[in-house]
Amino acid sequence: MSDAAVFSEPSRGLIPDELLRTCISCGFCLAACPTYQDTRREASSPRGRINLMRALEGGALDSEDVREELSFCLGCRACETVCPAGVKYGSLLEHARDAIGPAPDPKLRALLFTVRTRRRTRLAGTVLRAGQLLRLTRVAPTRSLRQTGAAAPRIERERRRRLPEWSGPEDGERVELFLGCVGHVMFSPAAHATAEVLAAAGYRVHVPQAQGCCGALHGHNGSLAEARELAATFIGSFGPGDAPVVSTAGGCGAFMVDYGHVLSTPEGAAFGARVRDVTTLLAGRELPVRDDLPALRVAYQDSCHLRNGQKVTAEPRALLRSLPGVELVELPHADRCCGAAGTYALMRPEDSLRFLAVKMDEISSAQVDVIASGNTGCLLQFRQGVRQAGLGDVRVLHTIELVRERLSI
């Protein structure tokens, strides 16, 4: 192949040129990239992957040449935080994965199919719950699914997963609570805790009843058209108004914040501007905390998209520190991805566990009672990590669940 063919100019219209051209290949991102640090191979760095995207766009490489490296990327967006040029890597990754289409992985296809409607998601909850009761996770087809199944929290009955449409003082500032799809099926107690804590903080909490999936899973996995459809429906289900939309899932929250870019509509941008992580709404609010509970050592692990996408790092830490008896322990690399990375743990279990193992070593030496985090995927990952590292007495909680535990309500 001649060099001219390899380095031809972008032309296929797959990935927006203005996003590709922001990167000048300085290489600062390599230091922050977990997969580059893992392999020390250029193609598994953000800069390397952007070069692959350019070649895909220009026609020098085709989908199958880039599929493995785009799939190996955690999508954690840690690179964005160290990029002086302000490259929107997360957005680039979404476009590039969309250009090559979703991975031909039956687990992923099943998940994306399931969360497309509320009915299917609800049904999946019932099926998974039945599976748990019958202990079918032991006979799941792959070892990693069996392990994930064993680590998953007990799924609540559908009736118990449901939240009241309204709660909190009637004259309180109104907020709209986002529940999520698969995250809510697995971690509904966190949603209940959120509503209760917000109410205790004086908010009038509304739970839009028709809300479904925000589209993040599709957007991150090569199906932007479906993501846009879901996002538009999702925005509709929240109705007009400018009340804050409260997210408790870093991954979904970061995607919703970015709706303006995803949808390229003013409605998308306006909705994105309403999205807040729950911890930011509690900053500076008086909470009826209890001081009669035993002391706890708590490690806070950043959700990558909460940190790198929504830029929320200080509020959850401050909130945890404000709880009587809670000693917050900073992990050496709380900002490094735990390997959950949305569907990554499902699709690339071996790689995912390698990133998790590093994390569990740090947690093990920190000698904590609780691991707190702000994203459901991370919680599931840490439940698995705790089991495998033999740290059976370490509890894994959503930040807000720990707050709820320490309130006298």
Next chain:
Amino acid sequence: MPVPVDLLRQAIGDEHVLTQKHDLLAYSTDATPLQRAMPEAVVLAGSREDIITVLRLAAEHRFPVTPRASGTNLSGGAVPLHGGVVLSCARMNRLLEIDETNLTATVEPGFQNALLQAAVAERGLFYPPDPGSQSISTIGGNVMECSGGLRGLKYGITRDYVMGMEAVLIGGETIRLGGKLTKDVAGYDLVRLLVGSEGTLAVLTEITVKLLPMPAAKMTGAAFFADLEASARSVGRIVADRILPATLEFLDRTTMQVVDESAGLGLPDDAGAMLIFGQDGAVEVVERETRRMAEICREEGAISVEVAATDAEADKLLAARRGAIPALARLAPTLILEDVTVPRSELPAVVRKIQQIALEEELLIAVFGHAGDGNLHPVCCIDDRDPEQVARVHRAFDRIFATALEHGGTITGEHGVGMTKLSHLEDRLGATGIELLRGIKRAFDPLGLLNPGKAVP
């Protein structure tokens, strides 16, 4: 001759010999704009033995070898111009020893600069060279390029800290040079010869650097001026006042704005230039001299002067300055930059001429750099899809190089000659100088296989 991929695989292992198209493409560039070429294979060396294998096979089979690590090079040094093998040392990233008695650290070439700084700081020690790319660039890369940084004026640059090394020559022979010795005049100074040799003479496998005690205190401040002239006057007066600052960096208005946007510093938007100054050392000296520098800036008409209240604030300011080059990418898709260096006294005149050249060639040229050591970074912010703009940039840089040389300066202070300054090297060294370089190159690499097309015309 074609690269004997099978032999490389047998000796080094399939996993670390890359030949797939996407991998080759990822190694076709470094951080230099517009320079790329495809290698035939990439070897991710994990040990000295891997490097010996590659350089032995290269001599036997006559294929070119381009050494590299993190690929932050700004002069095309890591671009495999003639194909062959890209030899990456990025996996050789161990810190081998910190010797607290001899005050040295020994590392593998792929160990990152920032990690070395952090590791020695834990023991109360200090490794001064701090290139802008320090968060990711490696000691091996720093040594091969003789990287500078923000502390050049007071502490010198990479060459002032390299004490010893182990390197492999083309053919596979290993040599050890220097050592933990302050004094050593046995033979020509081959350590210094290899520092800054841009991967054209040998490939490093181990480096021993000198450490200093960590200064007890440091302070950093920023002064804002109406124009670059006023900041330049302050620089002159600070040095005339017998202060040798640890940091003395200037940024023009354009650079200030993008750095502010990128790092969220909240800089005043009415200033035309910014001077970052700082001192380290004993507490009372640091306080006195930082205060004095602030005073001088005020006397020279600074609009405002601030001293960072905390180390974290100071670090944020310096980190933002280190990110200046990529931050300029916010303005244009292509940045063509050089790093001419002149005697400190000539700095104001040269900056004025660069601004004049920018006007005449109708180019946006951002200028910032190390005021203390006369090292300038003029950056042309253009769109390379427009060939006419590219032509104007080349003309502008020809004029900037000529200006620097007229003022007793050099064509590159710290980024290296690489591919991009090869045609200007003779202007700096003269025909005799070039012949000497060629002789040295032949002595090490008679077949011309190590990083061909770089550093030596």
